[in-house]
Amino acid sequence: MSILEVTDLTVTFPGGVQAVRGVSYGVERGEVLGIVGESGSGKSVTSLAIMGLLPRGAQVSGSVKLHGRELLGMDEDEIVKVRGKSISMIFQDPLSAFTPVYTIGDQIAEAVRVHQKMAKDKAAKRAVELLDLVGIPNPNLRAKAFPHEFSGGMRQRAMIAMAIANDPDLLICDEPTTALDVTIQAQVLEVLKTAQQETGAGIVMITHDLGVIAGMADRVLVMYAGRPVEQGPVDDIYYRPRMPYTMGLLASIPRIDGEEGSLVPIEGNPPSPSALPPGCPFAPRCPMKVDMCDDEEPPLTPFGSGRHVACIRSHEIEHKGLTGADVFPVPVIPPSDVVRVPRAERATVLRLDDMIRHYPLMKGAVFKRRVGTVYAVDGISFDIAEGETLALVGESGCGKTTTLQQIMQLAPPQGGRVVVLGKDSAKLDKAARKALRRDLQIVFQDPMAALDPRMPVGDIIAEPLRAHGRKDVRARVSELLELVGLSPEHAERYPQQFSGGQRQRIGIARALALEPKLLVLDEPVSALDVSIQAGVINLLEELKNTLGLSYLFVAHDLAVVRHLADRVAVMYLGRIAEIGTVENVYDHPAHPYTQALLSAIPLPDPEMERTRKRILLEGDLPSPADPPSGCRFRTRCPKFARLSEAERQRCVDEEPSVARLGNAVDHGAACHYAEEIEVITASDDQEEK
Amino acid sequence: MGKYLLRRLAINVILVAVAASLAYMLAATTMNPRGAYEGRQPPVPEAVIDATLDAYNLNDKTPVLQRYATWASGVITGDFGKTWNGGSVNDEMGRRVWVSLRLLLIGTIVGFVVGVALGAWSAVRQYKISDRVIGVSAFVLMAIPVFVLATLLAIGTYNLNRGLGFTLIEYTGEYNPKLAGWDQLMNRLNHLILPTISLSIGVSGAAFYSRIQRNMMLDVLGQDFVRTAMAKGLRRRTALIKHALRTALIPSATYFAFALGTMFTGAIFTEKIYAWHGMGAWLVDAINANDVNSVAAVTFFAAVCVLAAGFLSDLLVAALDPRVRVS
Amino acid sequence: MRSKVVLRRLFRNPQARYGIIAFVLLVALAYIGPYFGSYEWTEKDFMAFLSPPDADHWWGTTSIGQDMYAITLRGMQKSIVIGVLVALIATGLAAVVGAFAGYFGGWLDRVLMWGVDLLLVLPSFLILAIVSPRLRDGSWIWFVVLLAAFTWMITSRVVRSMTISLREREYVQAAVYMGIPRWKIIFRHIVPNLSSLLIIDATLNVSGAVVGEAALSFFGFGIQPPDVSLGTLIAEGSRNATGYPWLFAFPAGMLVLLVLSVNLIGDGLRDALDPGSNS
Numbered sequence A: 001m002s003i004l005e006v007t008d009l010t011v012t013f014p015g016g017v018q019a020v021r022g023v024s025y026g027v028e029r030g031e032v033l034g035i036v037g038e039s040g041s042g043k044s045v046t047s048l049a050i051m052g053l054l055p056r057g058a059q060v061s062g063s064v065k066l067h068g069r070e071l072l073g074m075d076e077d078e079i080v081k082v083r084g085k086s087i088s089m090i091f092q093d094p095l096s097a098f099t100p101v102y103t104i105g106d107q108i109a110e111a112v113r114v115h116q117k118m119a120k121d122k123a124a125k126r127a128v129e130l131l132d133l134v135g136i137p138n139p140n141l142r143a144k145a146f147p148h149e150f151s152g153g154m155r156q157r158a159m160i161a162m163a164i165a166n167d168p169d170l171l172i173c174d175e176p177t178t179a180l181d182v183t184i185q186a187q188v189l190e191v192l193k194t195a196q197q198e199t200g201a202g203i204v205m206i207t208h209d210l211g212v213i214a215g216m217a218d219r220v221l222v223m224y225a226g227r228p229v230e231q232g233p234v235d236d237i238y239y240r241p242r243m244p245y246t247m248g249l250l251a252s253i254p255r256i257d258g259e260e261g262s263l264v265p266i267e268g269n270p271p272s273p274s275a276l277p278p279g280c281p282f283a284p285r286c287p288m289k290v291d292m293c294d295d296e297e298p299p300l301t302p303f304g305s306g307r308h309v310a311c312i313r314s315h316e317i318e319h320k321g322l323t324g325a326d327v328f329p330v331p332v333i334p335p336s337d338v339v340r341v342p343r344a345e346r347a348t349v350l351r352l353d354d355m356i357r358h359y360p361l362m363k364g365a366v367f368k369r370r371v372g373t374v375y376a377v378d379g380i381s382f383d384i385a386e387g388e389t390l391a392l393v394g395e396s397g398c399g400k401t402t403t404l405q406q407i408m409q410l411a412p413p414q415g416g417r418v419v420v421l422g423k424d425s426a427k428l429d430k431a432a433r434k435a436l437r438r439d440l441q442i443v444f445q446d447p448m449a450a451l452d453p454r455m456p457v458g459d460i461i462a463e464p465l466r467a468h469g470r471k472d473v474r475a476r477v478s479e480l481l482e483l484v485g486l487s488p489e490h491a492e493r494y495p496q497q498f499s500g501g502q503r504q505r506i507g508i509a510r511a512l513a514l515e516p517k518l519l520v521l522d523e524p525v526s527a528l529d530v531s532i533q534a535g536v537i538n539l540l541e542e543l544k545n546t547l548g549l550s551y552l553f554v555a556h557d558l559a560v561v562r563h564l565a566d567r568v569a570v571m572y573l574g575r576i577a578e579i580g581t582v583e584n585v586y587d588h589p590a591h592p593y594t595q596a597l598l599s600a601i602p603l604p605d606p607e608m609e610r611t612r613k614r615i616l617l618e619g620d621l622p623s624p625a626d627p628p629s630g631c632r633f634r635t636r637c638p639k640f641a642r643l644s645e646a647e648r649q650r651c652v653d654e655e656p657s658v659a660r661l662g663n664a665v666d667h668g669a670a671c672h673y674a675e676e677i678e679v680i681t682a683s684d685d686q687e688e689k
Numbered sequence B: 001m002g003k004y005l006l007r008r009l010a011i012n013v014i015l016v017a018v019a020a021s022l023a024y025m026l027a028a029t030t031m032n033p034r035g036a037y038e039g040r041q042p043p044v045p046e047a048v049i050d051a052t053l054d055a056y057n058l059n060d061k062t063p064v065l066q067r068y069a070t071w072a073s074g075v076i077t078g079d080f081g082k083t084w085n086g087g088s089v090n091d092e093m094g095r096r097v098w099v100s101l102r103l104l105l106i107g108t109i110v111g112f113v114v115g116v117a118l119g120a121w122s123a124v125r126q127y128k129i130s131d132r133v134i135g136v137s138a139f140v141l142m143a144i145p146v147f148v149l150a151t152l153l154a155i156g157t158y159n160l161n162r163g164l165g166f167t168l169i170e171y172t173g174e175y176n177p178k179l180a181g182w183d184q185l186m187n188r189l190n191h192l193i194l195p196t197i198s199l200s201i202g203v204s205g206a207a208f209y210s211r212i213q214r215n216m217m218l219d220v221l222g223q224d225f226v227r228t229a230m231a232k233g234l235r236r237r238t239a240l241i242k243h244a245l246r247t248a249l250i251p252s253a254t255y256f257a258f259a260l261g262t263m264f265t266g267a268i269f270t271e272k273i274y275a276w277h278g279m280g281a282w283l284v285d286a287i288n289a290n291d292v293n294s295v296a297a298v299t300f301f302a303a304v305c306v307l308a309a310g311f312l313s314d315l316l317v318a319a320l321d322p323r324v325r326v327s
Numbered sequence C: 001m002r003s004k005v006v007l008r009r010l011f012r013n014p015q016a017r018y019g020i021i022a023f024v025l026l027v028a029l030a031y032i033g034p035y036f037g038s039y040e041w042t043e044k045d046f047m048a049f050l051s052p053p054d055a056d057h058w059w060g061t062t063s064i065g066q067d068m069y070a071i072t073l074r075g076m077q078k079s080i081v082i083g084v085l086v087a088l089i090a091t092g093l094a095a096v097v098g099a100f101a102g103y104f105g106g107w108l109d110r111v112l113m114w115g116v117d118l119l120l121v122l123p124s125f126l127i128l129a130i131v132s133p134r135l136r137d138g139s140w141i142w143f144v145v146l147l148a149a150f151t152w153m154i155t156s157r158v159v160r161s162m163t164i165s166l167r168e169r170e171y172v173q174a175a176v177y178m179g180i181p182r183w184k185i186i187f188r189h190i191v192p193n194l195s196s197l198l199i200i201d202a203t204l205n206v207s208g209a210v211v212g213e214a215a216l217s218f219f220g221f222g223i224q225p226p227d228v229s230l231g232t233l234i235a236e237g238s239r240n241a242t243g244y245p246w247l248f249a250f251p252a253g254m255l256v257l258l259v260l261s262v263n264l265i266g267d268g269l270r271d272a273l274d275p276g277s278n279s
Ligand SMILES: Nc1ncnc2c1ncn2[C@@H]1O[C@H](COP(=O)(O)OP(=O)(O)OP(=O)(O)O)[C@@H](O)[C@H]1O
Pocket: A013, A014, A017, A018, A019, A020, A037, A038, A039, A040, A041, A042, A043, A044, A045, A046, A055, A208, A273
């Protein structure tokens, strides 16, 4: 019998917002059910409804049965015995999920004591055991730490420890790794698997990352506009999707083992839950839509063994064996002219020589004082040739954004040199700096924060034009809006009236207004949903080729990088670990960090995920205020651990600098013992080299 | 930490010194203590007036900077000079400081505790009748200036006492000097009732804190950690008190300093209206009596109060919030 | 477009609706009311000293025979004008000082904030009390300026700290990277984005100034005779409040209503301008 049985669950918020409209699923013991869907599709609301934790105004109907016992409508005395005992929940943002004023240990002990009669000191001991179980080093000491003293990955582990404190039968994980870096994500997923083995619990795994689900889930539920649209065993969903939305979703994600070719974007946006279309909610975006789709919402009907699909044309899809690339129009992106010239003969648009940026480290909000130095960027060098895209990748805190800011400021760096279009930033006067700004523009990460909410879009795009004294402002604004795929009438609207993807297009239009030569892109797609992301990536690619731009592209998503970039530089703690062409770095990574990074990225491919061999890194990123001596990566380096004592000494004493690898033209790594191996497709079956 | 405290102390000393000096300069240049002697019958000879004023360091014929120097050197040794009629400012201050501090401390604490409790309760019972009643009362109370409130309370008590035929609640003065021992203490407490209410209930007290606390609580209520606490299996009420209230107290503590400042202004009215001889009443009297040195002394006291409250609220925040503590 | 949304939300908020209605009525009473009364505020009726409210003297008379209705409305006019002017000046000053201090940081920030600290420590009451009675000929405008000078500090600190966070906002950085001068960024991107705070604050400053004026006048340090304000009237009335309650009740009631209505508007504005707030 299944542990949890959800039937026809609906949630309506005041004002008629139907956030969840008829969700049904069951979870068996030891089973992992993955729920995927875009932002706002009702994933979180569903799980909160199960826990009975929705805000008071929400109306819930349907049925939620735990071991056959109805949870909806249970009074507080009863439900508190279920929460945290039979069902536990892990939230997305582990910082805000802990009360900031109590220690981690106390909060875990509290969870223990709520459900088990236990003395205080015993509960505290149990908390330490639990922390140990989820792999927190020095659990005795760390239990006395406050949440803000933990790193994101550690907090999420502690959260898992708290969730399994009472041996729950069911764990609901709401985007447990979305806020984490890939290497930490790999660790946390590993801990989750351990926790599941330990408790034998069923898991409901909510995420928007199709890669994570591929590796974890047994069955998958795809949600769209508050309803499940497809449900079934993980292999069926990934290899034989039978609903156009799922097909599009799978075709729109870039992959790190990816083939060349443009991504398949799903046009349009998910419908607002207060204004749903009459028939199939996906109809406005669906390329297979026929008139009948508008008549009524297709119900979730059984389809083959153990799967359900909500699409009237699913049998036709099955019959013809259609895939996302067949159904959705694949955009054609014109090739670039510049790349025909060999790289060595092209002009250099940006060159960094040993650039340094250190910050004072302040501590305390009330009692503020300087306690050290953050070595945010500690000597990095690279160059970008005309018409080229260089991607800067690395985990959060490794100095990517600092590097960008230093370049954008066009001010003399604390150390080293920044040369933009042949002009040294240290030797610029005010007028020259302003003139240079025409050629150097930036697109920001968060499309909402990057646009002044109080200005109409036309003014936003016109601002750089006016600042540089252009005359034909109006015409140029229309032209730019069309260039990025919006219409000139949009100039009068405000940023709030656009969706995330459209806003990012506005940001790009503004950056292109002055016809720059070099565009700096700071995580331009990371705030967007996958189906929207593909459209923006295609746009960037097209613009680059038609306008002959060069990009400096910062991202943490290595799959996007593989798709968009020509060359890639991997950063670790303010230094470059590896640099080279995308093919070289991805297919033959030589630095142990790059290898770990690439192997940590989950692939949206269940079969490969099941057999993939992971290189797991130990621990967290060391503080950039106190980097290890010698090689900065040595505290976490899996290779270091395998070296002999004498070989290790070199890693401890001598900081490696980027050295060209023997056989490749454009490939260097900062490791004394660099050795190219293949990791993306490495599997357990393969013999260890 | 020690270095930090020292630096902070130094800044505060400078601020107090500048504030008191400015007040002295302003008072010394604009006030006219001579007036009190000139109008007398029979007329006092000018030389005598000059001699008296010189003795008190109040003579407007002496250049103001010189008077300031005399005053400042006195203050450094702890002597605040003489009042307009030759009394010792120090003695006067010694008497009055305790009167005011008693009022201010009790008023602040009562206001803070009652306000926070009501605000938190109000937030927990959002949109229920009790929440609305508390909200509306707080709004009305915040719209009543202290001097109106104090007068209203005095009128009310006067009518109440008259109706009862005996004095249930005192509405004027600090204590009855005729009583002694236990009775005297009770009598002092009785005299404290009205001033404390009028100070702690309104704009600078309970009404103000209850609004703040309610908003803070509601902000916190929507946060993940309260949800986590409930997901653990805590009851809503326990989660609210143990997790939400505890966290929402932090911002309220920062308002503490600000409110103590307004409280001092409030105390001026309360003291005047209830005929207490505190620092606030002294300020008004001193301004009316052209009493330069007393004005400077009160300013000094007020500045010390505000800065001490600021410091206290920082300490309080540090005690409540592990995130701002230095490890 | 946005202002329309805000207005709609403002009117949907019952608090704000009552506040606005009350405030409009009070202003109308203060400015139109005198035309309906049968006495001028300067007139003295020697037939009626301290007479309680009746058909002739609606709100009673004072000890020298002034009509309470006329004189209270006159006081209200003063209070409203002073309140609005002080709020405008103080909020404007707070916005400029706070935004510059927050945006530029460094020594400018330190100097400005030190000044703010000093002004906060100085007992504003004392300075106003000493200076304003000596401005007799300078009229009440100087009083307004003085009052404003002691009202803006707390807001400017809030503006400063919000500016510091706005400064890091990407759209502000975008403007910097476009090569737009910094003072222009402050007025184009920072101040407009603080406008909700500033509007709310201006509203609350109105009530603060009304009370401040009344408080000073209460001790005789504000508006000087023969001019009247609500404060002077309340002071007068409170002396005899037990025997002749109308002397106290009408000016005090008007003052409380005025402050209440303005506070209600301020609170409603906060809701309307900030969708996230719960107050
Ligand atoms: N308290 C609430 N009041 C009104 N509407 C709400 C509330 N909470 C959520 N919603 C709405 O319900 C819908 C579903 O939200 P939900 O949080 O479940 O999405 P999600 O799938 O978890 O998205 P994400 O991937 O961004 O976490 C959204 O349109 C959201 O705006």
